[in-house]
Amino acid sequence: SQELEQSPQSLIVQEGKNLTINCTSSKTLYGLYWYKQKYGEGLIFLMMLQKGGEEKSHEKITAKLDEKKQQSSLHITASQPSHAGIYLCGADQAGTALIFGKGTTLSVSS
Amino acid sequence: DAGVTQSPTHLIKTRGQQVTLRCSPKSGHDTVSWYQQALGQGPQFIFQYYEEEERQRGNFPDRFSGHQFPNYSSELNVNALLLGDSALYLCASSLMAAGQSNSPLHFGNGTRLTVT
Numbered sequence: 001s002q003e004l005e006q007s008p009q010s011l012i013v014q015e016g017k018n019l020t021i022n023c024t025s026s027k028t029l030y031g032l033y034w035y036k037q038k039y040g041e042g043l044i045f046l047m048m049l050q051k052g053g054e055e056k057s058h059e060k061i062t063a064k065l066d067e068k069k070q071q072s073s074l075h076i077t078a079s080q081p082s083h084a085g086i087y088l089c090g091a092d093q094a095g096t097a098l099i100f101g102k103g104t105t106l107s108v109s110s
Numbered sequence: 111d112a113g114v115t116q117s118p119t120h121l122i123k124t125r126g127q128q129v130t131l132r133c134s135p136k137s138g139h140d141t142v143s144w145y146q147q148a149l150g151q152g153p154q155f156i157f158q159y160y161e162e163e164e165r166q167r168g169n170f171p172d173r174f175s176g177h178q179f180p181n182y183s184s185e186l187n188v189n190a191l192l193l194g195d196s197a198l199y200l201c202a203s204s205l206m207a208a209g210q211s212n213s214p215l216h217f218g219n220g221t222r223l224t225v226t
Contacts, residue, residue, distance in 0.1 A: 004152075033214060042114070042200060042217035043153070088152055092210055097143060097166050100152035 002027045004089055004101035012107040013079050021074040021104045023089035029069045033090040033098065043088060046074075076106075084108045112137055114218035116201050122224045123191050131186040131221045135203030141165075142184040143215060144176060145200040153200055159184050160206050188223075196225045 003026045013019050023032070031050050035043040047056045049065035049072060056063050060077045076083055086105050090098040115134045123129050135142050141160045145153035155168035159178035178184045182203075188195055202215035 031210060035217075040198065040220070040222065042219040043202075043215075045214045045216065048214055090215075097155045097158055097168065098210075098215060099155060100145075102150070102152045 002091060002099060004091055004099060006087075006089060006101035006104050008104060009102070010105040010107070012109060015080060015108055015110045016078050019076050019079060019106070021087050021106070023072045023074070023101055025070045025091055027070070029065065029072070029091050031092050032063075032065055032069075032072045033092075034063050034072075034074055035088045035090060035100075037086040037088060037103070039086065046087075079106075079108045081108050081110055114201055114203050114216050116199075116218035116221050118221060119219070120222045120224075122226060124226055125191055125193060127191050128187065128189045129191060129223060131188075131199050131201075131223070133184045133186070133201030133203075133218060135182050135184070135201075136216045139203035139205050139213075139216070140182050141204045141206045142178060142182065143202045143204070144184070144186045145202065146170070147198045147200055147220070149197075156186070191225045193225050196223060198222050 005024045007022045033048050034046040037043045047063045052067040052069045054065045062075045065072045086103045088103045090100045092098050117132045143158040144156040147153040156170050157167040158165045162178045173189045175187045198220040200220045202217045205213040
């Protein structure tokens with residue numbers, strides 16, 4: 001079965017700094033989804049990537065899917081306290097239910 | 111436009127008891143998926159309901175069962191509760207006809223279940 005590994009598990013960055021979170025799949029990804037979760041709350045959809053080499057941006061967050069469609073990265077530029085939370089990558093294999101990585105906990109210090 | 115709503119928000123049960131969690135999907139959505147999220151872990155897929163039938167199921171025992179009603183709302187039932195069932199239970203909705211790529215999952219805020 002497909003597994004998603006996220007790194008780092010957690011990180012603390014100073015406000016204004018850039019950061020990158022990675023998500024690696026054991027199998028080729030059909031669709032890769034990024035979600036954000038505040039502790040104890042539901043998941044908020046950020047972006048979806050489907051094509052190899054695809055890149056999407058929303059405000060200061062950019063997500064990329066590599067050409068082989070087995071790895072994705074989430075990059076935050078000039079981090080703010082509002083970016084703090086748990087970032088989860090999710091993947092599906094052609095119509096199957098989404099599976100998720102364990103998440104990356106981001107803390108932003110001011 | 112109401113999003114996904116779940117009830118109750120918190121619940122405390124004793125080992126061996128049974129529990130029912132409820133979910134109303136986002137307006138316009140017809141598919142409901144349930145996930146279990148243990149502390150420090152990612153959500154684990156339990157099952158998905160569409161047209162009042164279970165369409166997909168994850169690796170969970172038969173103690174976990176569900177139901178979808180004609181108005182698309184759904185229930186998750188867990189029998190013979192174990193301490194290990196303590197978790198955040200998340201409901202997510204989507205539109206089946208749009209496909210996963212055009213209708214990403216919308217999540218509720220979850221029900222925090224504590225089993226003592």
